[in-house]
Amino acid sequence: MRRFPFVPRCPGEPAPEFEQLRREEPVSKVTFPTGDTAWLVTTYEDNKTVMGDQRFSRAHTTRPGAPRLQPIPPDPNSMFSMDPPEHTRLRRLVSPAFNNRRTAALRPVIEREVDLLVAALKETGPPADLVSLFARRLPITVICELLGVPAADRDTIAGFVDVLLSLTQYPPEQVAATRAELKRYLAGLIADRRADPRDDLVSELIAMRDSGDRLSEDELVMLGATVLTGGFLSTASEIALSFLCLFRHPAELERLRADPGLLPTAVDELLRYNALTTGGGLLRIATEDVKLGNVTIAAGEAVLPAISSANRDPSVFHDPDLFDVGREDNPHLTFGHGMHYCLGARLARLELEIALAGMLRGLPEVRLAVPVEELRPQGGHLIRGLPELPVTW
Template sequence: MTGEAPLTLDAGFTADPFPALAELLAGGPVRHVVLPDGSEHWAVSRYADAVRVLTDPRMGSEARRALTPAGAAPGRSHPGDHMMNGTLMDRDPPSHTRLRRLVGRMLAARVERMGPRIQEITDELLDALEGQQHADLVEALAFPLPIRVIGELLGVPHRDLPGLRRIGGDLLGFVTDQRSARDARATLSRTREYLALLIAAKRSRPGHDLLSELVAAQAADGRRISDDELLAMALLLLVGGHETTVQLIGTGVLTLLTHPRQLAALRRDPAALLPGTIDELLRFDGPTSPGLFRYTLDDVEVGGVTIPRGSRVLIVLGAANRDPRRFPHPDLFDIGRQDNPHVAFGHGAHFCLGARLARLEGRVAIGSLLKRFPDLRLAVEPDELTWRFASVRGPDTLPVELGAPRPADPGD
């Protein structure tokens, strides 16, 4: 690939990716990397190159269009490749354009109305913490809020949500052996069976949810979305609609608690600083790691290096978001950063469909938590935390000392 030795992104990368990100940025424009599943990729790390690659029509999202059977071996070309097959993340135009236009319009209209409900769920979860001295914020807030929100959007019965607890971890975890591959396939099969039954239920008894709306669109004109596409869309919305937000909230709270001056500034003026804080959290330590995957449909030149047709390409979002060529003092966490066009949600046609919802949930969850518990602090040293071994990065747990809650404000 290149003259440099391959860089292996192993389990240590998920716990502390920043030395590897710095090494990628300090090297050439393209680097040969090996993922935990053993698959080899051309890694693009510089911001300008990442933006170009993510908008280049010669970079496809459908592995089957670009890779020969030999080129697809030995490991999976994507940590969640088996899950992404047929979803928007695995589609190129024109099918991607058709499906995204359909669901994007429906989702945007619903997100506009979700603010009050997200606040209600957040307040309920925080109410349950009152009177406690310690809590795991992943279990108490970061996971239950996004799964309940996406569950309500899709019309998943509340009683079924606990059974979905492990789906994201199983489907997005790195596959490194036969056991992890078998677990991922089993989880995928169970999830698809569940969603097929849920779709059938929406056909016989539609509700006011997004999945019912998609079913109605199919009934009105089956050319807009097929049965397989509907099932794949439900899967992507269910998993993608909560997993990244779980990690945004968990990693975001951790980052703030380990940067006390920035936290103090946010507490002084949350109304002005919270929106920018969410974007800086996404830039500084975003959840999608190691990045996004593409496949070359033709030879593509990046920074003077030709990536041959039929290659696997990794766009390393965390590196692009810390590129000193684009972000002044990129390793500095600064919630007042004004010029912050990060690529944590991707870029171009595949820009994250749920970005607006994730930002909204992040603002409500983190803002409400800090307001309710002004003395919140970590209960362990940061280096004692363990991190998920998955393509969506975040702490497994986040133990905190809550302190005394803020007295209720009659105006709240």
């Protein structure tokens, strides 16, 4: 039985095992660092099935003794960890807070922050680390601005998220303590906004009702935690991997520089092409025996959709290993599928597009300062970003 996660040959690229498994064993048993086992699903259609079929449950992953990928079980009060009808109710309540209006209102915030970060890079001078000085700073600023987290607390929040998305980097006790600390912080923020409402997402969620229904205190806290964990590190890592991908494909980078109108398709291609996490989707538990491909998954067994593999499936994507900033037909699964489709997808796309546009405009000669072979992905972590990305210009 294979050990999971697999080790990629290059940051941002899916590990070679995924391609082999898609061809030879598309539903295969793997062992996690926790010692638990799961079925790894590698084709596009099977990924959509696992993410869209309610017989594969997120809520069951919170039960005592359930198989898990990360050091501690998921929190049952998180929307990530719910099935219908609880998930349906919560998503209906919170979806308006992530609509086009609120995302559009963040555009000037993102543009201003990108301009400030690019100016700071110029002032610092080359070489510079694009991860610490740009890729991490932009999304933590945006997500804290969205929620209403004070600027002085942003580094603390970023540190919490780094620990919470660990696989083997931190011991389970530290991960559990960090989750509790983040929840205490958010409970304090909610209490403050309840007494003094402002124009931020936390205040809006506190006031939100639907036919007399409202979010409970635990739901408010966990929604804040979900927004922070989903909106910071994944976006930061995607920004860094996107620049690395463009540096590795200089002809496509030149196309983008020559025609900024390609940015929207380039963003979706980067989201498809980059292998952002160890596998991709959220772990699920089969609630009954389910036949998937040639395998019968027994009730109680875990299933992991490998989105980074699905996004390279040649039955769906023409020449899937080709990076093409003009790719039009691009139904990638990076934001998921079905009921757990990412609520922050619009915001993530907007941040990535503005980050690319601002950097290419402000530092048109930016390039790698070290050979690609010297770069290593983040180890021991669910998110396979880059610890650093040295650039020059």
